[in-house]
Amino acid sequence: MYQAYRQDGADRQIRVHGSGSVKVKPDTAVIQLGVVTEGTNLTSVQNENASTINRVKSKLMAAGVEEENIQTSDYSVYPQYDYVDGKQEFRGYQVSHMLTVTVEDIEQTGAVIDAAVQSGANRVTNIEFTVSQSYYYYQNALQIALGQALATAQTIANTMNVKLDRKPFRIVEEKGPDVPPVQPYAKTQALSESAVPIEPGLMEIEARVDVWFPFYP
Structure with missing residues (x-):
């Protein structure tokens, strides 16, 4: 023009x-991953989720991710219901704990995801790449x-x-x-x-x- x-x-x-x-x-990857657990007893579901997410964090650090590069991005508790014959019936609770993980060595991105999944992470919702x-x-x-x-x-x-x-x-x-x-x-x-x-x-x-x-x- x-x-x-x-x-x-x-x-x-x-x-x-x-x-x-x-x-x-x-040269940098940012991964959104986490743990989702379900059950009828809220305390048990929360404890299971906390135990798994701690295991995931430990595994991530063992894979080379710095602790400050692992941050909670979302924590939620949802009651779940089924509809039977037009009536609402309580089914249990769903607890979700999502982490934002920054991988500074981009070549290790796949290994970091594997480590998280192997230690109990059952959600990988997003991966973004950026330049430092x-x-x-x-x-x-x-x-x-x-x-x-x-x-x-x-x-x-x-x-x-x-x-x-x-x-x-x-x-x-x-x-x-x-x-x-x-x-x-x-x-x-x-x-x-x-x-x-x-x-x-x-x-x-x-x-x-x-x-x-x-x-x-």
Whole structure:
């Protein structure tokens, strides 16, 4: 996108858009997993759940996950009912304890999931991949975007036979990422396989700018 115009009392301007991107291999995985237990006695169900989740945490740490990278993301207790002949009958309780597990060595993601499942985790609901140094890669993408904007403006100026001032007087950067970008992973594959093969692929980090350059006859 570009615009070339002149405002009253202002220098002639060329407005151009630039975009840039870099592809990066993720280095961190964030896994949502946990334990769901059911039964008719709430105290027994809660105790069973607590015992299993503690076993899962111990196994995760033994697999190399730091304790501070294991956090409770959700804990819930639900009464469950069946409907028989139009009547509601109490069936028992369901207790769910979900953890957010951050794996800093992405190559160990499959082993971490295996360790959790083998120690009693029966829910793996989500896996996301991210880049720990995303800001650095974003700066590279931003450089590409600015270079593209300048090249476009120069092409326009050359084609229109005008002189371009390569020093822009205005640059508007589209808001960069506040948090590292994430890439989801298929849940069903993580749930259905043993010795889970994890391949995060590549992520794309993008930057976009609008730039105004002066030009002269």
